[in-house]
Amino acid sequence: MGGRGVTTIRVDDRESGVRLLTLDRPPANALDEQLLGDLDAVLAAAADDDRVRAVVLTGAGAFFSAGFDLSSPRRDEATARRLRALYRDSHLRLLALPKPTVAMVAGHAIAGGLVLALACDYRLGLEGDYRIGLNEVAIGASYPKVAFEIVRLRLPHARASELLLGAALYPASQAIRLGIADELLSADRLEETVLRRAARLGAFPREAYAHAKGALIAEAVARVEHETADEAARAAAVWTAPESRAARAAQRE
Numbered sequence: 001m002g003g004r005g006v007t008t009i010r011v012d013d014r015e016s017g018v019r020l021l022t023l024d025r026p027p028a029n030a031l032d033e034q035l036l037g038d039l040d041a042v043l044a045a046a047a048d049d050d051r052v053r054a055v056v057l058t059g060a061g062a063f064f065s066a067g068f069d070l071s072s073p074r075r076d077e078a079t080a081r082r083l084r085a086l087y088r089d090s091h092l093r094l095l096a097l098p099k100p101t102v103a104m105v106a107g108h109a110i111a112g113g114l115v116l117a118l119a120c121d122y123r124l125g126l127e128g129d130y131r132i133g134l135n136e137v138a139i140g141a142s143y144p145k146v147a148f149e150i151v152r153l154r155l156p157h158a159r160a161s162e163l164l165l166g167a168a169l170y171p172a173s174q175a176i177r178l179g180i181a182d183e184l185l186s187a188d189r190l191e192e193t194v195l196r197r198a199a200r201l202g203a204f205p206r207e208a209y210a211h212a213k214g215a216l217i218a219e220a221v222a223r224v225e226h227e228t229a230d231e232a233a234r235a236a237a238v239w240t241a242p243e244s245r246a247a248r249a250a251q252r253e
Contacts, residue, residue: 009022009023018055018202021043023065030113032083040093043090047093056102058194062108064105065108066110068111068112071252080236087112087147092221096214101120102124102194103116104125105181118180124184124193124194130172131169132170133170134151134167135167136164140238140247142239
């Protein structure tokens, strides 16, 4: 169901055509080539399967996702380009999936992990003790074009600026104020409510939902698809700047 070779995402079909995708790459569901490739594969499968009416994305354990895996060995330029392309393609696929998507955030959603949640149509979170935020600037990391467009699409400018430029990590209780979560729920209500929300959205005529969703995201998708080589080069250069490398080295210590 998730496709041959998928090892970091669990795929479970629930009632009413809801497919639950669980990121499962311990300890933090950090994004690497395998997870991003798995995500692209399971989303493509969900898009093509007429039995799937809606998709729920969540994370196993204490993390929704910690974002890019900073513990991975340093990549050469060719490998880094492939990773950026895989990130772009998988996130565009999630953003533009022609079916309802709901993020169930029950653990830390940091940096690229939070972007992944924002790529979903709706986000419901747990009332709990975990952190959320976009801290890339603090650790010398750049945002891929698709990540910027997802953040700009989902959040008001003031909140996007607070998250992107302030680069702080917030308690989950701030998720509604920041515009990240639509609702925060207790542990005994979260999954039930998320699945019910997804089933309700999935019951709408699929062509109507897909058309309305496509129209809402069309401008953001177009900006990603027309990213210039200069834009991509500037983003890549952030990673190799001396201060950026020093910040990430300190983060790993």
